[in-house]
Structures are given as structure tokens and as C-alpha cells.
Amino acid sequence: MKKAYDILVIGSGLGGLVSALILAKEGLKVCVLEKNNQYGGNLQTFARDKLIFDTGVHYLGGLGKGQNLNQFFSYLEIMDDLELQLMDEDGYDRISFGEDEIEYPHAQGYQNFVEQLSRYFPEEKENLETYCEEIQYVCSQFPRYHVVGKDSYNEEILHLNTKRFIESVTQNKKLQSVLLGSNFLYAGDSETVPFYVHALTVNSYIQSAYKCVKGGSQISKLLIRKLREYGAEVHKYSEVSEFVFNENNRLTSVKTKTGKEYTAKQFISNIEIRSTIKLIGEERLKKSFLNRVLSWKPVSSCFSIYLVLKPHNLPNFNYNRYHYSSEEQVWNAFRYRKEAWPETYMLSSTPSKHHPEFAESLTAISYMDFDEVKEWENTFNTVADEHERGAAYERFKLEKTEKMLDALEKKIPGLRHAIKTIYTSSPLSYRDYIGNFEGNMYGYMKSSENPLKTMVSPRTKIDNLFLTGQSVNMHGILGVTIGAFNTCAEILGKETIDMRLTQIINKN
Numbered sequence: 001m002k003k004a005y006d007i008l009v010i011g012s013g014l015g016g017l018v019s020a021l022i023l024a025k026e027g028l029k030v031c032v033l034e035k036n037n038q039y040g041g042n043l044q045t046f047a048r049d050k051l052i053f054d055t056g057v058h059y060l061g062g063l064g065k066g067q068n069l070n071q072f073f074s075y076l077e078i079m080d081d082l083e084l085q086l087m088d089e090d091g092y093d094r095i096s097f098g099e100d101e102i103e104y105p106h107a108q109g110y111q112n113f114v115e116q117l118s119r120y121f122p123e124e125k126e127n128l129e130t131y132c133e134e135i136q137y138v139c140s141q142f143p144r145y146h147v148v149g150k151d152s153y154n155e156e157i158l159h160l161n162t163k164r165f166i167e168s169v170t171q172n173k174k175l176q177s178v179l180l181g182s183n184f185l186y187a188g189d190s191e192t193v194p195f196y197v198h199a200l201t202v203n204s205y206i207q208s209a210y211k212c213v214k215g216g217s218q219i220s221k222l223l224i225r226k227l228r229e230y231g232a233e234v235h236k237y238s239e240v241s242e243f244v245f246n247e248n249n250r251l252t253s254v255k256t257k258t259g260k261e262y263t264a265k266q267f268i269s270n271i272e273i274r275s276t277i278k279l280i281g282e283e284r285l286k287k288s289f290l291n292r293v294l295s296w297k298p299v300s301s302c303f304s305i306y307l308v309l310k311p312h313n314l315p316n317f318n319y320n321r322y323h324y325s326s327e328e329q330v331w332n333a334f335r336y337r338k339e340a341w342p343e344t345y346m347l348s349s350t351p352s353k354h355h356p357e358f359a360e361s362l363t364a365i366s367y368m369d370f371d372e373v374k375e376w377e378n379t380f381n382t383v384a385d386e387h388e389r390g391a392a393y394e395r396f397k398l399e400k401t402e403k404m405l406d407a408l409e410k411k412i413p414g415l416r417h418a419i420k421t422i423y424t425s426s427p428l429s430y431r432d433y434i435g436n437f438e439g440n441m442y443g444y445m446k447s448s449e450n451p452l453k454t455m456v457s458p459r460t461k462i463d464n465l466f467l468t469g470q471s472v473n474m475h476g477i478l479g480v481t482i483g484a485f486n487t488c489a490e491i492l493g494k495e496t497i498d499m500r501l502t503q504i505i506n507k508n
Contacts, residue, residue, distance in 0.1 A: 005031045005233075007491075008254060008264035010240050011435070013041025014477065015468035016270030017223040018484035021076055024230035025500075026492060031232065031262060033254070035239030040220030041270075041434050042470070048423050049308045051350070051361050052215045058320065058348050058363070059087060059211050060477055061204030066508060069204065071147045072481050075504045078222040083213035088319045090116055092209035095181030096323045096411075097174075103321065104178040106206070110136070113206050117178065127170040131179060132206075134169070138199040144482045145200070147505060148498045158451035160195035163331065177327040184322060184346045185476065187299035187442055188333030188367060194448040204478050211318075219477075240271075243279045251465050254279075266464045266491060272435050273456070273471040285461060296454055298440035300334035301427035303342075303368040305404050308361050313418035316351040316359040323347070323411060334367045341400070342366035342407050364404055370427045370438035372396075380432055389428070397424050442475035458487040466490055 007023050009016045012034035024030045038044045046053055062069035063084065073079040089112065091105025107116040110132045118125045139145050141154040166176050180190045185201045212218055224234050242255040253263035269276040273293055282290055324330055325343040336343045345366040352360040370377075373396075379389040401424055409415045427439030436443075446454050456472040468487040470480050489497040 002253070002261050002263055003031070005029045005262065005264040007031070007266050007268065008033070008262050009268045009270060010254065010276075011035075011041070011270035011469065012039040012220070012224075012234065012236075013270050013434075013469050013480070014043055014219070014223075015470070015480045015484045015487070016041075016268065017220060017227070018072075018076065018481055019268050019270070019468050019487050020232055020234075021223055021227050021230070022485065022488040022497070023491065024227055024232040026496070029231070030227070031264070032227070032234045033238040033240055033256065033262070034234070034236045035257075035435075036433065037236055038217070038433075039224055039234065039236060040217055043216040043220045044433060048306065049421055051308055052217075053306045053361065053363060053423070054212075054215045054217075058216075058346075059092070059205070059209055060084075060216075061209055062207050062478055063210050064208035067207050068145060068147055069478050069481065071501065071504055071508065072485065074508060075501060076223065077226055078219065081222050083218060084210040085213050085318075087209040087211060088317075091319050092205060093182045093320050093322060095178050096321065097177065097327050097329075098325055104181065105319075106182060106202075108206060108209055110206060117175070120178075121172060121175050124170055124172055124175055127172075127175075131169045134165070135199045135203050135206075138196050139203045142196070142200065144485055148501050157196055158194055159448055161448035162190045162193050162195045162198045165195040165198075166190070174327055177324070177330040180330045181322045181324070182320075183330065183333060184344070184365070187440075187445075188330075188344070189299070189445065190331050192445070192447045192449070194446055194451050196451075197446055200474070200479065201476060204476075240279065243281070245284075245462075249284065249462065251462050266466070268466045268468055268487060268491075270467075270469045272437050272469075273467065274437050275435065276467065280460075280462060280465070289461070292453060293456070296444040298370075298436070298438050299442050299445050300367045301370055301430055301436075301439035302365050302441055303400055303404075303427070304363060304365045304425045305401055306361065306363050306423040306425075307415075307419050308421040308423075309359055309418050310420050311352065311360070312355060312358050314349075314359045314362075314412065314415070316357060317349050318351075321347040321411070323407075336367055338372070341368075342404055345404065345407060347408065347411070362408075364408055366404065368400075368427055370431075370440075373426050373428050373439075376428060379428070381428070397426060400424070400426075437471070443470040443472075458483070458490050 006028040007030045009020045009032040012032050020030050020032050089108045093106040094103035096103045105116045107113045114128045141157045183190050186197050239257045240254045241257045244253045246252050251267050253261050255261050333344045345364050347364045349359040350361045352358045376389050376393050381387045430439035444454050458466050466487050468484050473483050
């Protein structure tokens with residue numbers, strides 16, 4: 001069975017779906033292949049006890065009118081159908097340390113951001129204003145951050161280091177930790193990570209912070225619905241197992257595990273870059289490129305617990321809580337002592353449908369190294385392909401769950417009495433369901449010393465194969481969306497993409 005397309009997209013993470021839709025809107029014949037039974041990569045949700053839990057996307061920024069993600073989503077024709085809930089404007093994120101009762105707020109809107117934190121740090125108001133100005137300046141230097149405009153990186157900006165920058169803004173150690181408090185969003189490394197990663201992440205949420213009602217998977221569902229409207233095909237249970245090349249080193253088709261063959265003029269890989277390399281075959285790639293990619297270190301993975309609560313037991317909170325055992329912990333939050341785990345966690349809550357003042361579920365996430373689950377690395381378990389990992393693994397998860405609950409009870413006394421059922425996921429779950437190398441949360445570690453080392457062009461040495469997704473360049477909903485537009489600019493031409501996006505800006 002051979003089917004022919006203009007564009008074949010491998011993997012249905014956000015980058016793959018956005019790329020596919022941009023190209024389908026241009027009238028190209030597009031097909032997306034996904035190996036799992038659920039589309040969407042990090043956008044996947046799962047249901048337990050009739051409640052919906054997110055695996056990756058807990059909140060979104062930049063969706064207010066005229067803001068960048070709003071513009072991109074408007075172009076993709078999904079903005080108006082998203083069901084969103086605005087998070088607490090005076091503190092969508094709250095940061096706390098050790099025994100300190102205070103939860104320091106990150107507020108929406110730059111003026112409000114400064115005002116809310118100035119209550120706790122009155123003498124730091126000017127420094128907070130400087131911080132906000134700098135963040136906005138760094139973001140403005142990024143290609144596509146303002147949707148159209150700059151098309152190359154300002155290299156100086158890439159080398160700015162987060163630690164040095166934060167220390168230059170304020171001498172106040174506590175305020176430094178508060179400003180870095182949501183660095184879980186880029187895997188808890190503020191010592192080596194380039195400042196632009198911090199700026200791009202934080203800026204989006206300060207502009208506006210929303211939760212997806214019924215989970216992040218509504219984004220992938222809307223994208224797939226649009227894809228089908230534009231005549232694209234989307235197939236699950238279709239794991240690509242082989243690339244077929246002609247004598248000129250051009251990719252002509254792909255084969256799936258079930259033996260189907262799909263031919264296309266051009267291909268986009270939205271799967272983990274190491275998996276893409278395996279399919280291409282190392283011999284077809286330059287040694288220098290291979291060595292560079294294989295030397296990247298994945299960012300940390302995580303362990304999550306999902307708590308289904310008894311009705312009317314716990315008040316709901318419309319913000320995320322980031323807690324650290326100490327202020328110093330913030331700089332290197334992903335490095336933890338096993339015996340003291342969890343030294344940090346992110347906690348979010350979902351309101352009950354009929355009594356929104358109460359929470360119906362909580363999700364708590366903490367860092368976990370893949371090493372902790374290495375002894376089970378040869379086991380594999382998904383809905384499509386179920387396997388047990390054994391009793392030792394279940395004991396391991398139980399022990400971690402108890403430790404997490406102990407930590408959470410310090411923040412929410414009596415929490416255990418409010419729990420109906422508990423579910424967990426480990427680095428192995430993230431690896432198996434999302435396909436990330438060693439279950440990493442956001443691709444690979446970036447360093448301000450050598451920022452270009454982990455940046456990859458969407459164009460590969462195979463002239464009709466392109467890359468997209470978080471394992472190349474930027475992560476997060478916004479980063480991956482921008483990346484997909486950049487991938488499509490390589491295929492359609494930058495002028496075409498700019499023209500389409502300019503029309504949207506003018507319309508909005």
C-alpha cells in the first residue's frame with residue numbers, strides 16, 4: 001500500500017500539528033503519523049475517576065487580545081474555540097520557601113507584577129521595574145516573538161546568563177529567589193541557562209496566564225479538527241520504523257511498523273531528535289553534527305502525583321504554587337538529594353464543576369533523574385501496548401508518593417483525609433507516552449556559554465527533511481509554535497509566512 005502526499009509529518013506533538021496545519025492551509029496534501037493512541041505529545045491528557053488530568057500543559061501565557069500566542073492561534077483558527085479560565089491576576093504563580101508562611105506572587109500585567117512584589121520588597125521597586133524592562137527588551141530581540149519582524153538572532157542576547165543577570169538587577173537574595181521561583185518551566189536551572197530562556201518563559205505569563213478548561217488536549221483536538229477540514233489525514237497507531245531513500249540521498253517514503261508505506265515530496269520530523277537520527281541512519285549525517293547532538297544532556301525528568309479529592313473538602317486555588325525547601329535551592333532546583341526528595345514541587349488545582357470554590361483534583365510535580373528508574377528502563381508500558389513493570393517498581397512509586405504527600409501536608413494540613421484516589425507518573429511514563437529521551441520534560445539543557453550548541457536549523461542535510469518540536473530549539477507552547485512557523489518558513493518561504501501572519505495582525 002503506497003499513498004502519496006506533498007508533506008508527511010512524523011509525530012503529532014504540537015510542533016507537528018501546527019506545521020501540518022500551516023501547510024494544509026496553503027493547499028498542500030498533508031498526512032500526520034502518530035505512534036500512540038492519543039495525539040498531541042506533551043498536550044496529552046488522561047482521565048481518571050471521570051476527571052481530566054494534564055500530563056504537560058498546566059497553563060498558557062500570551063493569549064490575551066493582540067498578544068503573540070493569541071495571534072498564532074488566531075491564524076490557526078483555534079483561538080475562538082479554546083475554553084480558557086483566566087488565572088488569579090494578582091498572583092498566577094506563588095513562590096514559597098521552607099517554613100516561611102508567605103507565598104510571593106507573580107502577577108499578570110507588568111505594572112501589577114511590580115506592585116504586588118513591591119508590597120513585600122518596598123525598597124526594590126526600581127529594581128523590579130528594571131527587571132521588567134529588561135525582560136521585554138530581550139523578548140523583542142527574538143525572531144517571531146512579535147509574530148513578524150526580526151528574522152535573525154541577536155547573538156549577544158543569546159550569551160546573557162540568567163544568574164549573572166538576576167544578580168545584577170538586585171542584591172536582595174530573597175527577591176532573586178522569588179524572581180526565579182517559576183524556573184520549573186525551564187527545568188530549574190538558573191546558573192547556566194541563558195537569560196533569554198527565562199525571559200521568553202516568564203514574559204508570556206506576565207502578559208496573561210490562562211488554564212485550559214478540560215486540559216491541554218483541547219489544543220490538539222482543535223488542531224486535528226482543522227486539519228481534517230483542510231483535507232489533511234491524521235493517523236494514530238502508525239509508528240514510523242524506516243526511512244526509504246533513493247540513490248541521490250533523498251527521502252522518498254517512510255514505512256510503519258504495520259507495513260504501510262507513505263511517499264511524499266517533503267517530510268517533517270516532530271519526534272525526538274535522537275529517534276530521527278536513528279531513522280536517517282548515522283552514516284548519512286556529518287560526524288560533527290552527530291557528535292554535537294549526541295553530546296547534549298537532557299533536562300531533568302519528573303515524578304507527578306495526581307490526587308482525586310473527596311467533594312467539598314479542599315478550597316480551590318486559582319494559581320500554581322512553587323515551593324522550595326530553601327531559597328538557595330532555586331538556583332539548581334533540578335539537583336536534589338535523594339534522601340531529602342522532594343526538595344521542591346509545583347502544585348496546581350482544578351475546580352469542581354458544580355462547586356468551583358472547592359478543588360476536585362490536585363497535581364504535584366517534582367524533579368526526578370532518570371537514574372532513579374534506570375533498573376526498569378527496558379520495560380515499556382502505554383495504553384496501546386500494556387506491560388507491567390513489576391512489584392519493585394510499584395513499591396518505588398508508593399514510597400515516592402508517601403514522601404510527596406508528607407511534603408504537601410506541611411502546606412495543606414490534613415490533605416491526606418481529603419484524598420479519594422492517587423495516580424502517579426514517573427520518568428518512564430513520560431518517556432513511553434511522549435517519546436522524550438530519558439523522559440526529559442523540555443528537550444535539552446541550554447548553556448549561555450555556548451548557546452548555539454543546542455540550536456538546530458529546521459533544515460537537515462537531507463534536502464527534503466525538516467525538523468520541528470521541543471528537542472530542537474525552544475520549548476513550551478509558545479516556543480514550539482514559533483518553531484513550527486519557522487520550519488514552515490523554510491518550506492514555503494519566509495515571505496509567505498510573514499504575509500499570512502501580517503494579515504492576521506491587521507485583522508485583529
